[in-house]
Amino acid sequence: MDSSAGSLRGKRALVTGASRGIGRDIALYFARAGADVAIAARNEEALLELQGEIEALRRTCVVITADVTQEGAAASIVECTERGLGGLDILVNNAGGSSFSVALQSMNFSGWQKTMMLNVDSIVLLIQAALPALIRSGNASIINVSSVAGLRGAPLMSHYGAAKAALISLTQSLAIEVATQGVRVNALIPGWIETDLTDFLRTEDSVEQSVLSQVPMGRWGRSDEIAEGALFLASDASSFMTGQLLILDGGLSARP
Numbered sequence: 001m002d003s004s005a006g007s008l009r010g011k012r013a014l015v016t017g018a019s020r021g022i023g024r025d026i027a028l029y030f031a032r033a034g035a036d037v038a039i040a041a042r043n044e045e046a047l048l049e050l051q052g053e054i055e056a057l058r059r060t061c062v063v064i065t066a067d068v069t070q071e072g073a074a075a076s077i078v079e080c081t082e083r084g085l086g087g088l089d090i091l092v093n094n095a096g097g098s099s100f101s102v103a104l105q106s107m108n109f110s111g112w113q114k115t116m117m118l119n120v121d122s123i124v125l126l127i128q129a130a131l132p133a134l135i136r137s138g139n140a141s142i143i144n145v146s147s148v149a150g151l152r153g154a155p156l157m158s159h160y161g162a163a164k165a166a167l168i169s170l171t172q173s174l175a176i177e178v179a180t181q182g183v184r185v186n187a188l189i190p191g192w193i194e195t196d197l198t199d200f201l202r203t204e205d206s207v208e209q210s211v212l213s214q215v216p217m218g219r220w221g222r223s224d225e226i227a228e229g230a231l232f233l234a235s236d237a238s239s240f241m242t243g244q245l246l247i248l249d250g251g252l253s254a255r256p
């Protein structure tokens with residue numbers, strides 16, 4: 001039997017960016033482990049499809065069609081979650097990414113701001129909106145999905161790297177601030193994962209080979225492998241862990 005079965009029984013989770021990729025798998029894994037789940041993203045059709053899969057597991061699933069960067073989104077996402085699930089124990093800040101790569105010197109400041117808005121600002125607002133419910137839970141977990149790009153320099157992706165580095169620092173600071181209030185806060189750090197976000201790196205063999213040559217395990221990670229990490233951080237298996245980074249990158253960050 002799957003050792004994670006039932007590990008989230010009775011828990012209520014909100015997963016942003018759940019319409020595809022890593023967030024979708026996290027929501028499914030949580031439901032399989034017994035949690036009721038609120039799923040948020042912009043693509044309603046994809047969310048409804050996932051809702052069908054989660055309800056087939058006999059879990060409650062609340063669909064929240066929202067752009068996390070819009071004013072007022074955080075408050076309404078948390079309100080819909082609490083109304084639909086009756087509370088909140090797990091918040092996964094997964095919605096994020098970047099759609100361009102350019103040297104800092106040529107970067108439009110609006111591109112920098114958009115990246116910060118999606119990968120940092122929206123998460124700050126969601127955490128602020130969700131904290132009262134998470135503290136009421138008494139045994140809560142916040143999981144911030146950062147990136148190996150936030151661990152060191154990210155040439156041509158300085159906007160994304162800086163945003164993900166900010167998220168790591170935010171994770172550590174918040175973890176200390178709420179440590180005695182029953183809320184754990186950790187960062188999940190994926191390496192190169194095969195999702196839509198990294199599609200552009202698979203269009204040419206030579207580009208893909210140069211990416212994979214940096215990864216000691218020599219392959220793309222899968223979103224289900226990241227979902228396993230999220231499940232660990234969400235469950236009581238990590239009950240004494242807060243302010244930490246869980247790095248799942250095929251050995252990439254271990255390289256000299």
Ligand SMILES: NC(=O)c1ccc[n+]([C@@H]2O[C@H](COP(=O)([O-])OP(=O)(O)OC[C@H]3O[C@@H](n4cnc5c(N)ncnc54)[C@H](OP(=O)(O)O)[C@@H]3O)[C@@H](O)[C@H]2O)c1
Binds near residue numbers: 040145
């Ligand atoms: N793939 C990797 O190699 C990798 C590596 C390290 C870290 N990460 C991080 O992991 C997280 C998930 O990445 P992924 O690879 O699964 O990316 P993805 O396949 O592009 O999925 C991104 C998800 O975020 C949602 N999203 C994007 N902008 C949004 C917005 N403004 N409002 C609401 N939802 C929004 C998307 O849904 P809609 O389009 O429906 O809104 C989608 O569900 C991101 O934070 C990413 O930075 C990924």
